Amino acid sequence: MPEPILKISKLSAHYGDFQALYGVDMEVAEGEVLAIIGANGAGKTTLLRSLSGLMSNEAGQITYRGQAIGALRADQVAALGIALVPEGRQLFPSLTVEENLMIGGRVNRAGPWNLHKVYDLFPILQERRGQASTSLSGGQQQMVAIGRALMSNPDLILFDEISLGLAPIIIKDIYAALPGIVGGGMSAVIVEQDITKALSVSSRVYCLQEGRVSLEGGSATVSREEISRAYFGIA
Template sequence: MPEPILSLNRLEAHYGDFQALYGVDLEMHEGEVLAIIGANGAGKTTLLRSVSGLMSNAAAQVVYCGTPIGALRADEIAALGIALVPEGRQLFPSLSVEENLLIGGRLNREGPWSLSAVFELFPVLKERRAYPSTALSGGQQQMVAIGRALMSNPDLILFDEISLGLAPVIIKSIYDALPGIVGDGMSAVIVEQDISKALSVSDRVYCLMEGRVSLEGPSANISREAISRAYFGVA
């Protein structure tokens, strides 16, 4: 078995006096799609914030391609090839669609993703390239957030609540695009509240409950009963 691309080693995270993660262990390998599920407040977003450098941790608690990165800044981690699609999109409201996308390319990492490639993935963004990001629908804004992350040509992309608040038809279009995103060997972590979606697109799944891993295994082999026990803590 090759070395994992990402390892979390007894990861802990705090917001002041509040502890959000308690000794989380996780591994993923190159080209793998990993789903993180759990109820609200389980620690899913905190986990992604820790991996992407938005929260600082002990260096050895987050290891990427063999390098401890837990204490690095977000910009340093992005330069290593990790991109975050944040919850709520967090686009720059004063910039156009195209300008938001171009910001993602400022790292100048080599790879397949360019403005034209993003427009091919999401043709509606090409039609609206000059629009202010605030003039788009929620689903279109999510496409911009995904495109902005892809423009950095990451090796690992983190999706935080990829379908939150979107209409079912938009969710389907975004998930339909996912194979084109990870098809060239990119690794992905997907935080998702829709358990069926999470299981259908992932190789393995981790369930968090109150900041701890309550279940881990291949997505195809985990029963709904096991997920219910892990998700809600019921016997």
């Protein structure tokens, strides 16, 4: 396997007195698409919030390209090349589609992604570029959220519940765009409720169950029985 771009070592995370992650160990290889599955409340979003700097952790629990980043702020993490597509899109409602995209570009990282390339990936956004982001459909808003992340020219992109609340035809369009996103060697972590979709686009999969890794394996080789046991905590 290629050298890991990201290493997570004994990562624990808390919301006040509530512990959401318990000693999680993971790796993401250079150019790899990794899937993370698990039931609601398993800790998936907490994991991505930790990786993107939205939650502060011990510095050495998360290492990116050999640098301890667990205690960095979100803007510092983004400047290093990690971008998050958050659950629920979280667009700026007072800004247009294009203005939301330009926010991602303010990281000022060199790379191939710019407005022209984002519009090539999602042509509907160019048509709607002057509209308020909240006037778009849910699927179009997800495209804006993805485009905003790409505008920062990340080396690692994190997708939190990429298909949540979207119509099946829109989910198909979003996943059809994925090869064009990661085809240049970008690494990706995809948190996804649709297990079949998650396995179809990833090389490896981790399952979280109550804040712990309950399964790790190759997406093409793990069985549905193994996934069911890991997902629901069945002995």
